[in-house]
Amino acid sequence: MRLLIALLAAAAVSAASSHKEGALRFLARPEGEDAYNRQLLELAAIPSVSALPENHGDLLAAAGWLQRRLEAAGLENVRILPTEGPRPVVYADYLHAPPGAPTALIYAHFDVQPAADTAPLWASPPFQPEVRSGRFWGRGVSDDKGSGVLPPIQALEAILKGGGGGGGSGGPPALPINVKLMLEGEEEVGSPHLEPFLAKYKDLLAADFVLSADGGQIAEDQPGLTLGLRGALALEVELITAQTDVHSGMAGGAIQNPARALAQLLSTMWHPGNSSVAIPGFYDRVRPITDADRDDIIAYNFDEEQQLLGPLGASEAFGEEGYTSLERLWHRPTLEVVGMGSGFQGEGVKTIVPHRAFAKLAARLVPDQTPNEIEALIEAHVAAHLPRACNASIKLLGFKAHPYSQPKDTMPNRAAAKVLTELMGNPPKYTRSGATIPALAAFQQHLAASTTVFAFGLPDSNLHAPNENFPLSMYRLARRAWVELLFELGQQAASGGQGGGDRSEL
Amino acid sequence: MRLLIALLAAAAVSAASSHKEGALRFLARPEGEDAYNRQLLELAAIPSVSALPENHGDLLAAAGWLQRRLEAAGLENVRILPTEGPRPVVYADYLHAPPGAPTALIYAHFDVQPAADTAPLWASPPFQPEVRSGRFWGRGVSDDKGSGVLPPIQALEAILKGGGGGGGSGGPPALPINVKLMLEGEEEVGSPHLEPFLAKYKDLLAADFVLSADGGQIAEDQPGLTLGLRGALALEVELITAQTDVHSGMAGGAIQNPARALAQLLSTMWHPGNSSVAIPGFYDRVRPITDADRDDIIAYNFDEEQQLLGPLGASEAFGEEGYTSLERLWHRPTLEVVGMGSGFQGEGVKTIVPHRAFAKLAARLVPDQTPNEIEALIEAHVAAHLPRACNASIKLLGFKAHPYSQPKDTMPNRAAAKVLTELMGNPPKYTRSGATIPALAAFQQHLAASTTVFAFGLPDSNLHAPNENFPLSMYRLARRAWVELLFELGQQAASGGQGGGDRSEL
Structure with a gap:
């Protein structure tokens, strides 16, 4: 019996190997490169900006474009699914893998950051993407259309159309594992409708693990595998002291000033002269940094000047005492003022006492902090430190x-590490990010699935900034890597005897 | 000899009395009222907004209009004098009073506050002034064209043309005292070029006392005489931490946040939870409140709800511990945040760490504080409390x-009190103001002349606000009052034997 299983496995490996060769040949067709480039230029030309209501039609146009592309690629059940918000999700699947093969949910997002506000700073118009000096240039050519959305679709198409394989017995052509695709349309605004969407469609989206093409x-030449991301919470504190601004000669010194009151209130939120948060309980649930965490930090070999201060023109690192910059970014929470305003902000001066002041605060959270608990702590702190003669209101800013x-050691992480090492020439470093992809924690919570971040964005691609770009070489590498990964996942699952049922090490 | 002097004085009083009757008859001509109203409607139609460069041509137009009006009124040496800035001063004089009569400098300003920014809130267009319900409506109909600039000109014209009088011996018609007029064009922007102007023209402007038609x-039915105004100083503190904003996930917690640093810096400027200034030395030169000051405060009978909180919709008075609201406004300095800004201030949130934050601060000062000393104290305080990893700059905002x-007991104040009591039915209350007319301290310094504020603005005239207005009844009262005042000043100077030389009680 054992021998039979071993023989069958060997035969399967051999079939898979010829199947993969076919897929790679498909990718390498002479006409392929042009077609793949055209796809990105078409998709990136659609200004699918999730932040701006005037672009909601473009989000639908992008979803429609993807629906056609997914159908042309051979995916099944291609659907545009509504969320509770104005931005849909695009879903597709292909569930004809051999029995016992696991199911992966591939995640990416087709919405992009705004660009009109920075248009004068772009060397070419942000929504007229073009190829120049070996790179694509345009909003979304990296984040997430070029580095995330298209490569796995192109890889799936190549496997499905590349010949070889086949589900046997005249069935449809097979993939090495079962695949579901979920393309989100509101990642850039903090995925405000993702959780109810996952709750509603948890059966449709059920998977053994998630592969995120965002990241x-x-x-x-240096791969990374992301083990963690910080959570986030954004809220606005507003202080109102009167119905109207008033001449500072007429009332200054005799009524409350909301800008002063706000400065006084905010200053109680951190220890004096420091950035460590003074809100009681803020750090209570923060996990201590482990030796394994420190090993990853040492292996990462962070260059503070090159990777943090230099690009910003900042004079020195600044943060919680007793931690290095990378510890602060990967393992420590922070509370930042992201915006603040009151009174007259034009040239010169208008001598008024303002009647209103506000601060927008964004916390970045680490395990085991939760956004709800931190929100409650901030609210209690504001209530306890509210200056006199002020009305305060706190509102959530849709980012939670x-x-x-x-x-580190899950089967999909092992598979990804193997593929990345072979293709990029170096083993991956295990990283964390100070930023947030809300979907990852949401998948863990609603689908009970961990996520391997298998993504090809680069630090110098100007994400969220003017002149976003993405190298053609990386775009090519990404679709190749997705082919390799899908076969590697099939092989590891088969050889490890790990089907969909065993999530213990995912 | 004494008898002769007494007889001559009696004759002079009698001549003055018939002269005044002539002037009052001139004011009351049937065609007069229409002409006076037309003058204000014409002058207020010129948008002489000193704050806006695009209106500097209108300032010149207003100066030209005034030059013609002053010449038509019979004033002499009418000149448009340049300042070091783009806004001129209009000067005129009439110096043919009897020997020994004092010289008054009448001050007002022909520039106005901006109105375009609030145009939608006006019931009629701000620069198309009109008469409605017994009031003028339009920008500047009160401050300072209707309540200040035109009434003394109309009074001088009436005295010069109203018959009677005459300098005797075929000379030019006389005024009871010598008069110089100085109409400023930049009061509403803090008179930034006034001091060098006064230094340059101090001989031309030399006077025994000043009469301010601004106030x-x-x-x-309740006159007031202003004994003091607070000084002012406005400056901007800017903190810069990097060259650019950065994604708060990518750097939050590892670099300085200028908005947090600004809140921390500002919070050191006041005692916690209070509005008393914590900058060392700020109160050192503040004069204690005297019993006489408190008597004036009691006599003023301030209604905090009616006169301060109600119109603002503020819930409670708030200021330095141990002082009443009126003490705070009249006798105590204050340091206010008039504007503050950093990072993203639009709808929703952009999760960045900003690279810049600023606060505009305005101090209101009381004797014997000086703007230069307070500026130095603030600069030293910022330097001493500057958070780490910040570059700070401080700039003056042209208001100093x-x-x-x-x-209280100067000859011009006594004369003004007598006239106001007779015309308005009640004796004046002696007030101070928390606001600033930079010219008054500047006259004291450069011309060694005190100022009697003889002005007819009203608290409910919406100065600096939409729907500025001024009652026709007050406009009529003002020109009558100026006639009475000029004769009263002549009489008091003559009867008291007080000529131009004795400034001891001015």
Whole structure:
């Protein structure tokens, strides 16, 4: 019996190997490169900006474009699914893998950051993408259309059309594992409708693990695998002291000044002269940094000047005492003022006492902090430190995400590490990110699935900034890597005897 | 000899009396009222907004209009004098009073506050002034064209043309005292070029006392005489931490946040939870409140709800512990945040760490504080409390005025009190103002002349606000009052034997 299983496995490996060769040949067709480039230029020309209501039609146009592309690629059940918000999700699947093969949910997002506000700073118009000096240039050519959305679709198409394989017995052509695709349309605004969407469609989306095509590598020759991301919470504190601004000569010194009151209130939120948060309980649930965490930090070999201060023109690192910059970014929470305003902000001066002041605060959270608990702590702190003669209101700003963390040694992480090492020439470093992909914690919570970040964004691609770009070489590498990964996942699952049922090490 | 002097004085009084009757008859001509109203409607139609460069041509147009009006009124040496800035001063004089009569400098300003920014809130267009319900409506109909600039010109014209009088011996018609007029064009922007102007023209402008037609009364039937105004100093503190904003996930917690640093810096400027200034030395030169000051405060009978909180919709008075609201406004300095800004201030949230934050601060000063000393104290405080990893810069915002104070019992104050009591039915209350007229301290400093505020603005005229207005009844009262005042000043100077030389009680 054992021998039979071993023989069958060997035969399967051999079939898979010829199947993969066919897929790679498909990718390498002479007409392929042009077609793949055209796809990105078409998709990136659609200004699918999730932040701006005037672009909601473009989000639908992008979803429609993807629906046609997914159908042309051979995916099944291609659907545009509504969320509770104005931005849909695009879903597709292909569930004809051999019995016992696991199911992966591939995640990416087709919405992009705004660009009109920075248009004068772009060398070419942000929504007229073009190829120049070996790179695509345009909003979304990296994040997430070029580095995330298209490569796995192109890989799936190549496997489905590349000949070889086949589900046997005249059935449809097979993939090495079962695949579901979920393309989100509101990642850039903090995925405000994702959780109810996952709750509603948890059966449709059920998977053994998630593969996120949103994220990035450290460099073109240095892969990284993301073990964690910080969560986030954004809220606005507003202080109102009167119905109207008033001449500062007429009332200055005799009524409350909301800008002064706000400065006094905010200053109680951190220890004096420091950035460590003074809100009681803020750090209570923060996990201590482990030796394994420190090993990853040492292996990462962070260059503070090159990777943090230099690009910003900042004079020195600044943060919680007793931690290095990378510890602060990967393992420590922070509370930042992201915006603040009151009174007259034009040239010169208008001598008024303002009647209103506000601050927008964004916390980045780490395990086991939760956005709800931190929100309650901030609210209690504001109530306890509210200056006199002020009305305060606090509102949530639609950005509320749990922190995410996973063990290093999962089967999909091992598969991804193997593929990346072979293709990029170096083994991956295990990283964390100070930023947030709300979906990852949400998948963990609603689908009980961990996420391997298999993504090809690069640090110098100007994400969220003018002149976003993405190298053609990385775009090519990404679709190749997705082919390799899908076969590697099939092989590891088969050889490890790990089907969909065993999530213990995912 | 004494008898002769007494007889001559009696004859002079009698001549003055018939002269005044002539002037009052001139004011009351049937065609007069229409002409006076037309003058204000014409002058207020010129948008002489000093704050806006695009209106500098209108300032010149207003100066030209005034030049013609002053010449038509019979004033002499009418000149448009340049300042070091783009806004001129209009000067005129009439110096043919009997020997020994004092010289008054009448001050007002022909520039106005901006109105375009609030145009939608006006019931009629701000620069198309009109008469409605017994009031003028339009920008500047009160401050300072209707309540200040035109009434003394109309009074001087009436005295010069009203018959009677005459300098005797075929000379030019006389005024009871010598008069110089100085109409400023930049009061509403803090008179930034006034001091060098006064230094340059101090001989031309030399006077025994100043009469300010800028200022106001308490109510139509309750006169007030202003004994003091607070000084002012406005400056901007800017903190810069990097060259650019950065994604708060990518750097939050590892670099300085200028908005947090600004809140921390600002919070050191006041005692916690209070509005008393914590900058060392800030109160060192503040004069204690005297019993006489408290008597004036009690006599003023301030209604905090009616006169301060109600119109603002503020819930409670708030200021330095141990002082009443009126003490705070009249006798205590204050340091206010008039504007503050950093990072993203639009709808929703952009999760960045900003690279820049600023606060505009305005101090209101009382004797014997000086703007230069307070500026130095603030600069030293910022340097001493500057958070780490910040570059700070401080710039002056073109508003720098000394506090002003004068004794109650001066000859011009007595003359003004007598006239106001007779015309308005009640004796004046002696007030101070928390606001600033930079010219008054500047006159004291450069011309060694105190100022009697003889002005007819009203608290409910919406100065600096939409729907500025001024009652026709007050406009009529003002020109009558100026005639009475000029004769009263002549009489008091003559009877008291007080000529131009004795400034001891001015």
